[in-house]
Amino acid sequence: MATVPVHPAWLPDEAWRPIGSRRVRVDLDGTVRDEVRDACARHGGTLVTNGPADLVLTHGDGDGFTVTREPGVTTVAAATHAGLLHGLFATVRLGEAAFTPAPPLHSAPAHARRMLDHWDNIDVHPVMGQVERGYAGGSLFWKAGELRHDQLRRIRDYARLLASIGINAVALNNVNVHDTEAHLLTDRLADIATLATIFRGYDIRVHLAVTFAAPMLLGGLDTADPLDPAVRAWWAVTVAHVYERIPDFGGLLVKADSEGRPGPFAYGRTHADGANMLAAALAPHGGVVHWRAFVYNHRQDWRDRSTDRARAAYDHFTPLDGDFDDAVILQVKHGPMDFQVREPVSPVLLAMPQTRLALELQVTQEYTGQQKHVCYLAPMWAEVFGVLPPPGDVVAVANTGDDPFWTGHPLAQANLYAFGRLAWDPALDPSAILDEWLSLTFDPGDGLRAAFHAIMDESWRTYERYTAPLGVGFMVRPGHHYGPDVDGYEYTPWGTYHFADREGVGVDRTVASGTGFAGCYPYPWNDLFESVTDCPDELLLFLHHVPYTHRLRTGRTVIQHIYDTHFTGAAETERMRDLWRAVKPSGLLTPDLHARVATLLDEQVRSATEWRDQLNTYFFRKSGIPDNRGRLIH
C-alpha cells in the first residue's frame, strides 16, 4: 500500500537538532533512550554511556521532572520513565535554550490523568461516518472493519506526538458503542492489546468505551441490571480477562442513559449503582471507570418551558455526590450544554466535592468550525481552567484522523497541542502556547510569527462573533452542526435555545422567573447569573430573556451588539484570509500546507458571511430594528 506523506506536526526533525547534535547520556532504559539515539543518528550527535555529556537524562525524585541547566551540562531528572520522557520533550521545546545556563526548571502535571477520547468507530456509521464528529478523515486505528495493521508505524508516531504534550491516557473508541465496537471488550481484545503495546512505549495507557448492555450483547445474559449478581460476575470476569492481556489497561468509559444509550435507569437503578458495579470490577486491577455526566432528556417537548437541558447533569448527578466509589471518575463537559462556543462552566464541576471528577473538553471542532475554520480554542479552555479547582482528570475529544495533516485544518494541530499543554499546566498563557507550537512546527521568522498570532490568537472570539451572540448556542443546522440555522433546534426534542420573538431573545434561567439554573451555582456565581444587570454580557442570553433594546454593560443594545459582532466577525475572517495570502511558503511552512490553509480560509470567509447575513436578517426580520450604522441587512 502506498504511504501518504504525513506531516510531522510539532515534531519535525529540525526540532531535535539541539539534542541530536550533542553528546547525551540516558540512564533509564526505554523510549527516552531510543528517541535520543534516533535524534543523534539524524543530527550527528552521540549517545554516550559514560564520559562527558552535554545532556544527561537520569533518575530523580518526585512527580514530573526537573531540568537543571549548568555551564557545560544540562540534566533532566525524573523518578519514572514517564517523567523522564516528558522531561525529554520539554528539552525539545526549549531548543538551544536548553543548553544555556538558567535556574532549575521543575515541572509536575496539574492533573494526574491527561486523556484523549477518540470517537472512532470500527465500522463506518451511515450518518456519522467513521469518526463521530471527526473532521480529519478516517480513523487512525480502524479501516474496513479491521485494525490498521499497515499503519502501526503511524500510530506509533501519533503516540509520540501525544506523549510530547503530556497526554498519558487514550480511549480508543466512540462513546456511542455500536455492535461491532462492543466486541473490542471480549473477542476483539487482541486489537486493543496491539494498540496498548504501541501506546505503552510512550507511557500512555489505553482505555475502552463500553456499552452498559454488554452483559446482554456479549455475555448472553437477559439483563444488565447492575445489582444482579450474574451481571456483576460477568463484568468481573470480563475485566479480569482484559487485565490478563493488558496489565496496565487504564479502564472503561461509559455513556449511559444518554441519547438512546442503555444504562441503569432501565432497571430502576441509579448512575452510582451502574458506575460502582464497573468500579468493583476494575478497582482490584488498578483501573478506573470514566462515567459521563452527559445525561439529559433528548425527547423534550419544546412547549414545556420547565425542562431545561442546562440543568440536566446537575439534577441527575449532584444528589449522588458521595455515592460513587473511588474508582469512579465522573466525566463532566465543561459547560452545561454541549461544547458550544460560549457556555458558563458546568455547575456540576463546582457542586460535587465528594466525587472524583474529570473535566471534558472538545478538541474536535464540532460546534466551532469543524476544522474548516481557524478557531484556536486555548483561550476558551484557559477561561474554564481559571475558574475551576483542578480536577484529577482532564479529558478531551480528539480532533485527529488519518488526514495527512492529522487534523484536517493544519492549524487545528495547535488545538491538540494546547490541550495537552494546558492539561499539564493550566496556568500557561494561550498565546505563549501558540508561540511554542509555532516555534516547533514552523520555526518562523518574526514576520511570519506575527501573522500567525494575528490570525489565530483571537480566532475563538472571532468565531463567537460571527456565530453565537451573547451565549445563545445551537443556532446550527441540525444533524451535521455546520453553518447557521437559527431556528434549526428551536422546536426539536433536543432542547430549545433562544425563544426569540419580536420583542426579545434569550432563555430565562433565573430562579426568580425561569428554570432556576442560575441557582445551581455557588455564591457569588448564583447572584451574578441571577441578575440581569450583573450577568456578564457574553452569557446574558444564556441566562436571561431580554428585549432587543436591553443595554449591555458595554452600553450597546442587544440588537446592535448582534449586528456589530456579526459584521465585525465576518470582516475579521477576511482580514485573516488576506494575512495568510500575504504569507509565502518557505522552510517548514510547505506549499501544500500553505495551499490547504488558503483554501480553508476561503471557506471560512464564505461561511462567516453566511452566518453574518442569516443571523442579521433573522433578527432584523424579528425585531424590525435597523442597524444604527445602516449596513446592508438582507
Add this chain to the structure above:
Amino acid sequence: MATVPVHPAWLPDEAWRPIGSRRVRVDLDGTVRDEVRDACARHGGTLVTNGPADLVLTHGDGDGFTVTREPGVTTVAAATHAGLLHGLFATVRLGEAAFTPAPPLHSAPAHARRMLDHWDNIDVHPVMGQVERGYAGGSLFWKAGELRHDQLRRIRDYARLLASIGINAVALNNVNVHDTEAHLLTDRLADIATLATIFRGYDIRVHLAVTFAAPMLLGGLDTADPLDPAVRAWWAVTVAHVYERIPDFGGLLVKADSEGRPGPFAYGRTHADGANMLAAALAPHGGVVHWRAFVYNHRQDWRDRSTDRARAAYDHFTPLDGDFDDAVILQVKHGPMDFQVREPVSPVLLAMPQTRLALELQVTQEYTGQQKHVCYLAPMWAEVFGVLPPPGDVVAVANTGDDPFWTGHPLAQANLYAFGRLAWDPALDPSAILDEWLSLTFDPGDGLRAAFHAIMDESWRTYERYTAPLGVGFMVRPGHHYGPDVDGYEYTPWGTYHFADREGVGVDRTVASGTGFAGCYPYPWNDLFESVTDCPDELLLFLHHVPYTHRLRTGRTVIQHIYDTHFTGAAETERMRDLWRAVKPSGLLTPDLHARVATLLDEQVRSATEWRDQLNTYFFRKSGIPDNRGRLIH
C-alpha cells in the same frame, strides 16, 4: 422464502363474483380470457365458447370500450385487447349493476398514455433508501441489487391492479439514475425484458429512466454532447438493441441538468438538442422520450430576490416551444414548484402549444404526509384537470412498494386508484371515485361508507389547513420533508419560500414589484394573480407579500387565518381518529388493516398538533398579534 400475505387492494375475490358466477364468452385471446376463466373457477361460473352467455366480451370499434346492457346479456366490445381489458375491469366496477339493463356505456380515455413513474433504485441509497421518496417499504422490483425473481407473481398482481384503473405505461426506475441503475439500459436489459413480459400481459408498456451521461458511463465515450455524431450513433445502436429485446418498449425518461444530474448544458446545447437526440433514436421504433421540465437552480443565494424557482421551468422551456421533435414529450409537474399541498397550475402547461406535454402528478405523498397521514389527493388533481386542456400524457410518481398493503397507509391505495381513474376520465368526481374504491375494496355498509367519506373526502384540505397556509410551501424539515420547520428552507440554496418578517409574509411574484411570475400566465390568470385583491385566498402568499393584518376575501386577516386553519386542521385530525376508532373491523375491513390505520391516525394527530403549535408559535412570535379567540399559542 416465506410469503407475506398481501392485501388484494381494490380487487378482492369478492369483486369478481358478479362476473365469475355467470356464463361468460370471450372472443379475444389473452389476459381477458384468463381473468374470466380464473374468476369463473373461483365463483362457479362458466367460460363458454358458444351457446348462451350472460356476458360477452367481443370485438368492437373505436377507442376504449362499450358496455351494452340488454335483458339477458351484457356485451363488452372493444377494438383492441387493451380496450377489452379496460372494459372487463369496468364491468367489475359495475358489479351486479353490470347485469341490469341500462343505456349503453361508452368509455374512451381522455389521455392516450396514463403512466406511473417508479422512483425505485436497485441499490439502497444511503440517504434516500431503496425507493426515493417511497413510503411503502422496499421496491416491488428490486432487492439486494437484483431483480426480485421470487416476486414475479406479485409483480403480475401489481400489473393487474394498474391495468384495472387504466394505467398503460410504467417507468421502472428512479429519474435520479445512479451508476448501478444506468446499466439497465445495456448489460442489465434482461431484467427489464423480464418485467416487460409481465406488464405486457396487462397491456402496459415499460419505460426506462436513463442518465444523459450514459454514452460516457456505459459507452466509454469521452462526451455526451447531443450533437456529437458518435454520441448520437451510440444512442441509436443502444436503443435499437433495446427494441430487439423488447419490441413494445415504451421509451426513455430523462431528468437532465437538474439537481446535479448531467444534461446538455454541459456542452452548451439546449434541452431541445438533448431531447431530440433521444427522440431520433427512439422514433424509428415507435418509442418516445419523456423529458422532465423540472429544471431549476438549486444553488440559489437566498439574498438574491430576483431568482425565483417558480419561474425556472417557464424560463427554461417556453423559449423552446416548437423546437422539440414529435417523439419528445415534455413532462411538467402540475405546479411550478415541487408537489406542494397547494400550488397554482404550472404556467408551462399553458404556454407551449407546439409541444407535446405530459402532466406530472405525485401520488407518493412526499409533501402531503408521507403515507403516515390520510390525505386523499383526488380533489387536488381534479382542480388541476379542471383548468387544463387535456395533455396527451398523464404521469404520476408511484406510491407503492413491497408493503403488505402496497402503499404503507392502507387508505393511500385510494390515491393510486384515483390517479388511474382521473387519468382515464378527468371529469370524474373525486368523491364518486372514492365511493367506487370503497365499494370494491371494502364493500361497506352505509355507516362504514359514511365514516370513510367523513375521514377521507376533505383530508387534502385538512392537510393543507394544518400545514401550509394560503399557498406558502416548503415549511418542512429539509432532507426528509416530514413535519414542520418554518425556516427550514428559508436560507438554503434550494429556494426561499415565505420571507416572513414582523410585518408580513409571502413572496412577491407580481410583475409590478416582484419576480414577475404572475406575468407568465395567459389572461385572465395573469391579471387575477397580479392583483392582491383578486388573487384567490389559497394562493395569496404564493403570489404576494402582505401584512399579517391584510384582509382575505373571507374577511379574516392573514394572521387570524393562520391561527384558525391550524386549530381547525389539527382538530379535524382528532375527529378523523375518533371516527376510525368507532369503526369495527368486519368483512373486507380486516383487523390488521383497521389496526394499522388506527396507529397511523394517532401519528397524524400527533404530527398535526406539532404543525399547529410550531406554525402558530412561529407566526405569533413574529407578528406579535394574539389569536382573537384566545386559544393556547405556546
